[in-house]
Amino acid sequence: MECLYNPSLRGKPVSVCGSVENRHGIVLASTPEAKKFGIKTGEAVWQARQKCRDLVVVEPHYERYQRFSQAAHEIYADYSPCVEPFGLDECWLDVTGTDHLFGSGKSAADAIRTRIKAELGITASVGVSYNKIFAKLGSDMKKPDATTVILPSDYQSKVWDLPASDLLYVGPATKSKLHRYGINTIGQLACSDPDFLCRLLGKWGITLWRFVNGLDSSPVSPAGSVPVIKSIGNSTTCPRDLTSEDDIRITTMLLAESVAARLREQRCKCRTVQVWIHNTDLSGRERQVRLPFPSYTAKRIGDTATGVILKNWQGQPVRGLGVRAQNLVLDEYPQLSLLPEIKEEQKQEDLEIALDHVRRRFGHFCVQRGIMLTDTRLSHLAPKDEHTIHPVSFFQ
Amino acid sequence: MLKVYVNVTARFDTGGNMTPMSIIWGDGTEYEIDRVLDKRRAASLKAGGFGDRYTVRIWNRERYLFFEDGRWFVEGKE
Numbered sequence: 001m002e003c004l005y006n007p008s009l010r011g012k013p014v015s016v017c018g019s020v021e022n023r024h025g026i027v028l029a030s031t032p033e034a035k036k037f038g039i040k041t042g043e044a045v046w047q048a049r050q051k052c053r054d055l056v057v058v059e060p061h062y063e064r065y066q067r068f069s070q071a072a073h074e075i076y077a078d079y080s081p082c083v084e085p086f087g088l089d090e091c092w093l094d095v096t097g098t099d100h101l102f103g104s105g106k107s108a109a110d111a112i113r114t115r116i117k118a119e120l121g122i123t124a125s126v127g128v129s130y131n132k133i134f135a136k137l138g139s140d141m142k143k144p145d146a147t148t149v150i151l152p153s154d155y156q157s158k159v160w161d162l163p164a165s166d167l168l169y170v171g172p173a174t175k176s177k178l179h180r181y182g183i184n185t186i187g188q189l190a191c192s193d194p195d196f197l198c199r200l201l202g203k204w205g206i207t208l209w210r211f212v213n214g215l216d217s218s219p220v221s222p223a224g225s226v227p228v229i230k231s232i233g234n235s236t237t238c239p240r241d242l243t244s245e246d247d248i249r250i251t252t253m254l255l256a257e258s259v260a261a262r263l264r265e266q267r268c269k270c271r272t273v274q275v276w277i278h279n280t281d282l283s284g285r286e287r288q289v290r291l292p293f294p295s296y297t298a299k300r301i302g303d304t305a306t307g308v309i310l311k312n313w314q315g316q317p318v319r320g321l322g323v324r325a326q327n328l329v330l331d332e333y334p335q336l337s338l339l340p341e342i343k344e345e346q347k348q349e350d351l352e353i354a355l356d357h358v359r360r361r362f363g364h365f366c367v368q369r370g371i372m373l374t375d376t377r378l379s380h381l382a383p384k385d386e387h388t389i390h391p392v393s394f395f396q
Numbered sequence: 397m398l399k400v401y402v403n404v405t406a407r408f409d410t411g412g413n414m415t416p417m418s419i420i421w422g423d424g425t426e427y428e429i430d431r432v433l434d435k436r437r438a439a440s441l442k443a444g445g446f447g448d449r450y451t452v453r454i455w456n457r458e459r460y461l462f463f464e465d466g467r468w469f470v471e472g473k474e
Contacts, residue, residue: 004439004441004444004446005445006444007441007442007443067465071437117439119436119437119438119439119446120439120446121438121439121440121445122439
């Protein structure tokens, strides 16, 4: 996409990377030319530069990606009412029963690819199959601009030779566990005894065995359906190490404000606040605390999170922090109370809802807490606007 | 090719449709659009970007005029 906006980059090894100055310097995406040098998503920019001296590094433009994603969804909507997003740039479409309109699944896929190329100027790879797992596998098999069809009659010849790590939910840990027992390909996984896989990987073993034998039957969700939210969290890698209590207070409050505003948008309150702390050696730990009553105020969540972090902090520099609201309850029928602490909380809720309106109209930074002005470099972050991603799970 | 942003005079009808009427170049020269031949969403691979692409006829020559994010641009020469 960056090559579309800057045609002079076409044909060059290009990687989209986070800001090195703000210590977000990892590779987020690369062109096929960069991938040829062995550059992988997630590695540090300096590692990527070591592999390719002429690598062109460009910064990400999230708003642009969201706009493209939305435009692509508008195209998908012309082909099926069942469109289930999987991240920002992937989707499943159920085109069952549309043969009389668009022909076979492959014809529909080719038509979608052609339209994406003409209307958005980018390429897309599509997998066509009878279940979501093989469709996803197929879309990764031929890139960047191709359609791969996997049928019940030929999935063994097309899929079983692929490495097991190509499968959804086979990460490095599962891969090494399987490798210990000589299971390296999808075919070997498919021919394994499901009881053995269950003993090795628990219930995931059975799930993976069903995946590779083409037995996944999960439906594609209708477009616009919202999965049930179980938690809302924000985290950040700070532009510099946090070394004082005030540093931690600023960052935690920033994250808590975003989490609380998102909770209010969803009309949910949380009963548990979880925090995670990353040290400079990238080691980390998590702590959680239960609130006395459900809340969606930044003050309550932020104070609780700051308290639990400072209680577990021994003065070592902190590289990153995260705050997550869990154990959510719907805020449909708030219980009125005469108890002073609840009344105080409800007053705070009114204040923060009013702040939401002001920020919606005039931007996040029009109203800030006093402590944020003591270190503007640290506090110049609006996680809700700039850093909200929606991680998706196959199992919704 | 360069992405050249231009001023455009457009007409909005009662149905909410927007039709470009003329292009005003950077030096102030105004080029009247004789006819809008086509409108569709398309990418500009030459200048970079995507949006509503108007195929317009100006002085008997066909040109692409793009409307992207509230701004108009044409594919200019280097």
